[in-house]
Amino acid sequence: MNQPDPERIALVIAAHPDDGDFGCAGYVARLARDGWATTFLVCTNGAKGTEDRDMPRERLISLRRDEQREACRRMGAGEVLFLDNEDGELAYDRSFLESIVRVIRTVRPHTVFTHDPTDIIIRDSFINHPDHRATGTAALDAVYPTARDHLNFPEHLDEGLEPHKVRRLLLWGSNHPNFDVDITDDVDIKIDALTAHVTQFGNREDFVTFSRERWKDENGRYIEQFRKIDLQF
Ligand SMILES: [Zn+2]
Numbered sequence: 662m663n664q665p666d667p668e669r670i671a672l673v674i675a676a677h678p679d680d681g682d683f684g685c686a687g688y689v690a691r692l693a694r695d696g697w698a699t700t701f702l703v704c705t706n707g708a709k710g711t712e713d714r715d716m717p718r719e720r721l722i723s724l725r726r727d728e729q730r731e732a733c734r735r736m737g738a739g740e741v742l743f744l745d746n747e748d749g750e751l752a753y754d755r756s757f758l759e760s761i762v763r764v765i766r767t768v769r770p771h772t773v774f775t776h777d778p779t780d781i782i783i784r785d786s787f788i789n790h791p792d793h794r795a796t797g798t799a800a801l802d803a804v805y806p807t808a809r810d811h812l813n814f815p816e817h818l819d820e821g822l823e824p825h826k827v828r829r830l831l832l833w834g835s836n837h838p839n840f841d842v843d844i845t846d847d848v849d850i851k852i853d854a855l856t857a858h859v860t861q862f863g864n865r866e867d868f869v870t871f872s873r874e875r876w877k878d879e880n881g882r883y884i885e886q887f888r889k890i891d892l893q894f
Pocket residue numbers: 676677680790793
């Protein structure tokens with residue numbers, strides 16, 4: 662495979678399987694057509710994502726990983742990486758920060774997509790899940806300053822992992838979006854990717870109908886909104 666264009670590498674950092682799909686699958690699908698290589702990093706094991714009391718834990722974890730891989734295939738993303746943190750119990754600590762820094766120094770993305778960790782309440786309609794806040798906070802701290810400075814986790818240098826500067830952050834689930842992406846042409850891909858998460862949206866037809874209606878704006882368009890930060894130095 663050819664070396665990817667460093668200006669066209671994206672990394673999606675999500676707390677749970679399916680978060681990144683909700684957040685940015687439409688835009689990722691468009692970027693894929695424009696030649697971008699996108700890697701997904703899922704930070705928890707997804708072990709809490711069922712109402713089925715008979716579902717064995719290890720089976721759920723394994724199914725959800727397969728679902729995320731399939732969703733990424735459908736949206737045109739590439740590799741999917743998983744951290745093994747416990748779903749619902751994600752704590753921001755040095756070890757979690759290190760694991761994200763390691764992935765940033767390995768993937769070397771121009772753009773990082775992640776959760777906006779700023780607020781606990783989103784649009785007076787949602788509570789920003791604690792795993793989402795922990796992930797977004799660690800991801801932002803990893804981007805700036807930790808991954809950029811060789812003195813942070815210097816043992817990475819011994820493994821050939823050089824410091825890296827991310828250029829752009831795109832945060833989904835924000836109270837302060839400043840960047841709209843019209844995904845009308847790709848909304849079918851986004852829904853198709855989400856329906857790969859069979860353990861989450863078992864009744865596909867219901868989910869497709871619901872999403873199409875719920876996400877449509879007053880002009881009949883579909884938009885993904887982000888808080889965009891272009892890092893100036
Ligand atoms: Zn989530």
